[in-house]
Amino acid sequence: MRRHGRQPRGGRQPLRLRAFLLAAAILALAWDAGSLVRRTRRGPWRVEVAGESMVPTLRPGDWLLVDPTAARWPRRGAFVVVREPGSDLIVVKRLAGRPGDRVARGDGPPMVLGAAEAWLASDAPGSAVDSRHYGPVDVDRLLGRVALRYGARGRFGRVR
């Protein structure tokens, strides 16, 4: 049905032009989102675990998908990828204390974490290298938050 004085919706533009405009819009959005991620990206977006300090939760050879845009310390218990103080190695640890938390430091009195500081821990018992060794970690060293494990085969899923 046609009405006078109005463009019929979509009638004038050929289908090909509309498809092109739609594709262009999607591309522009994707590119924009991509550049945003690139700008806010701090570290790798997938890593392979090496070493046994996070056993049994993470095992050597696990493949992890990382949110590299995480700019603040996530919730307690989350796994984070950080640049280790001292060695500058890329390491994966569990977040045990967030800014403002009170943490026990060795035999000494407990300390309160600063506004940008977190306390990192290992899952494996024993003498793994973590905040017990290098103290609180500044948010500048945060490279990302572990989102998902996608390997090895049969180990797909969230890590908690």
Add this chain to the structure above:
Amino acid sequence: MSRLTSWLRPTTIAHAHCDIPCGIYDPADAVLAARTVARMVELIGKLPEGATSVADRNTFARCVAVKEQHAEKVKLEVAEIWSDYFKPEHLAAFPDLHTKVWALLKLAGKCKQTVDAQAAADLEAATKEFADMFWATKK
């Protein structure tokens, strides 16, 4: 499939390392523990033959307990340095390292089982030799 796997494989390693890196190994504790074992054997030998007083029995029990603990400590300290610190390249300089450590650990076991001054002296000597080998690799 293998192409898919290689495409999915992360290119970055995230370390979850357990060792505090380098410089914390020290055989001094093992040497001290071996010395303690020898001293305990000496003290046990000094107790009068057939001593039955409560004080003597207490001393005896304490000496045996400390001997046990420190022989065990020798085992733990030596085994840790042997397994974690020593690398294949060190074996070139000390080809008999494995045999010597094996003998040392067995000696520590013997010191736990017996009150044997000779075994204790041998353990002390072997632990010192092990420490010397350790320090030689540091040069």
